Amino acid sequence: MWAGSSAWESAALARQRPRVQIPPGPPVHSFSNPNGDGTKVNKLGAVVFVEVELLKELVSIPSHFGKEKKISEFIASFLESYAKVEIQEVEGFGNNVIAYLKGVKDTVVLNGHMDTVGLGNGWTKNPWGQVEGDRFYGLGSADMKGGLAALMSAFVGIAKLSRRERPNVIFTAVVDEEGYSRGAWELIRSKKLDKADVVLVGEPTNEKLMLGARGRFVIQIEAFGRKAHAARPEQGINAIEELSKLLANLGKIRKKKHRKLGAGSFCTLEIYGKADGLSVPEYAKAIVDKHTVIGEDWEFVKRAIEKLVQKLDIKAQLKIEKFKRPTPEMLPYRVRENLKVVKMFKRVFKRRTGREVEITHGKSVGDFNYFGTYLGKPTLVFGPIGGNWHSADEWVSISSVKRVKGIYVEFLKALVWT
């Protein structure tokens, strides 16, 4: 299995269909004696990097959200050799994997999601893994199996240290991030992370440190007009046209601006309406995405839309509702830059790379929103360089995965020194 990258590569290339079967019995990996630097020497005498081998393995296992069973089994069996592992059932949506290391001082949660979006069209590389130079191509390679591999190998690296040399670490791999974040929500709801002092998420940030993100909810707007013969439209109220007028003007709503997160945004995602034959349509419906910044909640946004409706003199009756989702809405959050853990992360980054880390804030949402708000802990997002997330020929930089892993390890160690 771990016969070194070239053998693995040719096997991956030869394999057109995904390998979904995890061999039963003892774990498929053989990382029991990695070198101190996170590498190990394989049977052929070549040095392989744990994080790179893990990346290959993770990408070779399809894990569309809702179908994370195999990958969660692999991750659990891999970590079992190093730590106490717990499987957390997310009812009807697979299992989260949680692994615990006891240490001293702070408690750090390492988090990554196991799921990917679906396999779209247009792939020219093997979506289950293909190496080309420094790029590792594959579905979910950047989002976020590269980060997950780095987190797992950092966890394993830290597991080899004595208790006094490391913080308490809770590694978490979750399901359904690309769906409704049911995995992250279950973790928070179960209170297993309540002792956390900091959460480190390995989403791909191109090695920038993300200290906050906008939030999001979805709005459903229904328009009720009045039917009339289409030849005499003035006698009716056209629900489609009235609703369109509103949608076309949503951008005019004055935006709340946040110093770090920027401004919120509206985007119409879906529209439906149909006349009954040659009639003025009496019903239309639209689904609108609303990204929010701190200070923009549902009531605020609803009031702003209602004001716009009045200003535009919309004649149809409107029903404006927040679209219901199975988990709580994603709220915006921000991490203060003067926190001890942030300063420490910056120092570690500089020590490893020789330059200052770039600070960024997320335009869109992810599980990190839950950790930053409902869990209410400082949530740092930092992950490898990659490209084509959620599209064909997604890739992650192999050297970046290695570098990111090194930074994770040093950050964890640094939490104990100070």
Ligand SMILES: [Zn+2]
């Ligand atoms: Zn992601």
